[in-house]
Amino acid sequence: MSPTREMNAKTPSPGSSDEPFIPYGRQSLDESDITAVAEALRSEFLTSGPRVPDFEEALAAYCGATYAVAVSSGTAALHVAMLAAGIGEGDRVLTSANTFLASANCAEFTGASVDFVDIDPVSHNLCPDALAGCLQPGVKAVVAVDFAGQPCDVVRIAEAARRQGALVIEDGCHAIGSSFRAGDKTVRVGGHPWADLTTLSFHPVKTLTSGEGGAVLTDDGGLAGRCRLFRNHGMVRNDRISEAQGPWFYEMSELGFNYRITDIHCALGRSQLNKIDAFIGRRQAIVDAYNAAFSGCTNVRTPSVAAGGGHSMHSISPAWHLYVVEIDFQHLGKSRARVMEELRHRGVGTQVHYIPVYLQPYYRMKYGYGPGKCPVAESYYAQALSLPLFPAMDDHSVSRVIAAVKEIVG
Numbered sequence: 001m002s003p004t005r006e007m008n009a010k011t012p013s014p015g016s017s018d019e020p021f022i023p024y025g026r027q028s029l030d031e032s033d034i035t036a037v038a039e040a041l042r043s044e045f046l047t048s049g050p051r052v053p054d055f056e057e058a059l060a061a062y063c064g065a066t067y068a069v070a071v072s073s074g075t076a077a078l079h080v081a082m083l084a085a086g087i088g089e090g091d092r093v094l095t096s097a098n099t100f101l102a103s104a105n106c107a108e109f110t111g112a113s114v115d116f117v118d119i120d121p122v123s124h125n126l127c128p129d130a131l132a133g134c135l136q137p138g139v140k141a142v143v144a145v146d147f148a149g150q151p152c153d154v155v156r157i158a159e160a161a162r163r164q165g166a167l168v169i170e171d172g173c174h175a176i177g178s179s180f181r182a183g184d185k186t187v188r189v190g191g192h193p194w195a196d197l198t199t200l201s202f203h204p205v206k207t208l209t210s211g212e213g214g215a216v217l218t219d220d221g222g223l224a225g226r227c228r229l230f231r232n233h234g235m236v237r238n239d240r241i242s243e244a245q246g247p248w249f250y251e252m253s254e255l256g257f258n259y260r261i262t263d264i265h266c267a268l269g270r271s272q273l274n275k276i277d278a279f280i281g282r283r284q285a286i287v288d289a290y291n292a293a294f295s296g297c298t299n300v301r302t303p304s305v306a307a308g309g310g311h312s313m314h315s316i317s318p319a320w321h322l323y324v325v326e327i328d329f330q331h332l333g334k335s336r337a338r339v340m341e342e343l344r345h346r347g348v349g350t351q352v353h354y355i356p357v358y359l360q361p362y363y364r365m366k367y368g369y370g371p372g373k374c375p376v377a378e379s380y381y382a383q384a385l386s387l388p389l390f391p392a393m394d395d396h397s398v399s400r401v402i403a404a405v406k407e408i409v410g
Contacts, residue, residue, distance in 0.1 A: 022401060023207035023349040025322075026394040028279060033271045040267035047262040055266035056215070063176070064191020065198070065222035070266060071231050074173040074201025076259040077214035078106035078143070081197040083254075084216070084226035087112050087139035087141050093132055095171075096126040096152075097356045097377035103143050103171050104357050110346070112140070113367070115359045117376035119292055123306035125152035127376070128160060134175035135164040140204055142168050144195070146175035146354070148322040149207070149283075150305060151189055154306050155182050160193035168194065172217075173201035176208065177280045179320035186315065190217035197223060202269055205390070207283070207319050208276050213261050233261040257406030280319040282391040286398055287320050290387065293402040294325065299409050301326040301383075322353055326383040327409060336385060339408055346404040351386045 040051060054072055060068035070314040071077050087093060093107035097116040104114045119128040131142065142161045155246050158168045172178070172189040179188045191196040197220075216227045229236065234256030237249070272279075286323045287303075294300045304322055305316050329336050340350050356377045358369035370380065388401055 004329070008376045009124075016171070019347050019400065021349060021392075022388045022393070024158050024386050024388050025390050026392070027204035027209045028275075028390060029209075030275075032274070033268055036267040036271035037264060040264045043263065045263050046396070047260060049263040050385060051263035051266040051270065051307060052261060055270045055273075056212075057177050058270055059200075059215055060217065062273060063188050063198075063217055064181050066219040067217065067221065068190075068225055069218075069231065070226040070261045071214050071216065071227075071259040072265075073212050074199060074203065074206075074214035074261075075102040076173065076257070077171070077173075077199035077201070077216045078102050079109050079257070080111050080227045080259060081169050081199055082106045082141070082151050083146055083215050083256075084223045085141055085169065085197065090138070091140040092136070093141045093143060094139055095357075096132065096145040096147070096355055097358060097374035098124050098147055099143075099145040099171065099357060100173075100354060100404070102359065103113035103145050104363070106143070109243065110153070110341075114363070114366075116356070116374055116377075119377045119380065120153075120306055121376050121380070123150050123305050124148070124380055125150060126157065126404070128153050130374075132160050133138045133167070135160055138163075139164055139166050141166055143170040143171050144168055146173075146178060146189060146305075148303065148318070148324055149174045149178055149320045150303075150318040151165040151175060151180050152317060153306070153313060154192070154194040162347045165198045169175060170195035170198040170373065171205070171263060172198045173214070174244075174321040174356060175319060176206070177202050177276055179315075179317045180313040181315035182313045182322040192220070196220065197280070200270075202265075205321075207279055207321060208269065210261070210265040213265045213269060214249075218272065226254075227381035229254055230256040231257060279391045282393075283320045283389060285330070286389055286393060287323055289395075289398050290323055290402065294405070297406065297410060299332050300405070321388045323389040324384050325387060325405075326380065327385055328383060332409065334408075339385065342408045343404055346400075346407075348401050348404045349388060352381075352384055353386050354381070354384075356381055 056068040087110050089111035091112040097104045098119045110120040144157045175189045196244045198217040200215045202210040234254030292301050
């Protein structure tokens with residue numbers, strides 16, 4: 001789905017399976033969603049209408065944030081967050097090696113330079129200890145990614161970043177609805193004080209969808225105002241009516257973009273928000289079934305929640321976006337491509353999340369990055385495989401995935 005927030009390979013033919021193909025992820029819609037979109041289509045406004053602030057207010061309330069600014073995609077959310085934070089040429093931005101391209105590209109869009117931090121071997125999120133060694137003068141922001149829906153250790157990340165005078169932008173595009181407890185507070189992603197700005201994505205494979213769309217959450221009214229400015233061409237309308245300046249008058253104070261989201265998208269997003277807790281519950285039930293089924297498979301390492309030890313957060317409740325297993329393909333005697341093809345032949349789709357971003361040609365050519373830069377991320381990538389996970393999966397589909405994986409991987 002390039003060039004969206006998360007690129008997926010084109011779904012190949014499901015092979016010889018007689019049952020429906022199970023993709024690794026897709027949207028879950030019902031009649032209430034269709035009705036909400038139809039009502040928007042029949043309304044007076046298709047864009048820039050009342051459904052946009054209605055969705056923003058409901059989203060902010062759910063996450064526990066003061067402000068939400070809805071935009072056209074998760075990538076747009078990251079970009080306007082960078083612009084709102086004042087990131088630009090001469091600045092450095094750090095982000096996780098294990099993420100989608102947009103977590104780094106958003107800084108490149110502003111003219112800033114990007115560097116990558118290695119990951120924690122359990123959560124596969126940005127490692128706070130590795131971050132501490134990368135925080136040098138000139139670092140103005142850290143993009144902390146909540147991979148697969150598990151909140152990163154944003155408390156320790158914020159402590160380190162703010163000592164350097166850097167802002168924290170939490171890339172929560174996988175993690176709407178995820179929560180954790182730190183100290184005496186239980187908070188959701190997007191509604192806590194350790195991130196200056198949090199971005200969300202509403203692509204169809206995410207926990208809730210608006211078709212395409214994203215949002216920036218913050219408790220800072222100034223940052224929220226700048227996000228609204230940059231999503232609409234940097235344009236400010238003048239409400240004063242005078243002989244010189246009427247209600248038609250506007251001024252462009254910043255170089256902004258057309259990142260507006262439509263009322264149609266917001267109608268769907270608002271309807272989906274009513275079901276988000278049910279979506280999260282179903283995802284957790286599938287994760288529990290997978291974990292139980294694969295617990296005895298020596299070739300399959302199931303995902304774990306990082307807590308305890310040096311981790312500053314506890315009672316972590318991920319809203320699982322991805323279910324990523326780690327397989328020692330070399331020990332298994334099969335390549336990852338072969339395993340994926342054998343699963344596809346049985347009607348089971350898979351994906352890989354993610355190729356370390358610094359290994360992409362753009363970053364290798366521009367900065368000279370290469371293999372060995374982030375060894376934990378590279379080791380994880382070599383074994384990662386994402387299995388199907390979405391609320392519309394019924395128990396039979398879950399059983400099909402389990403049986404296929406056990407047959408092929410052992």
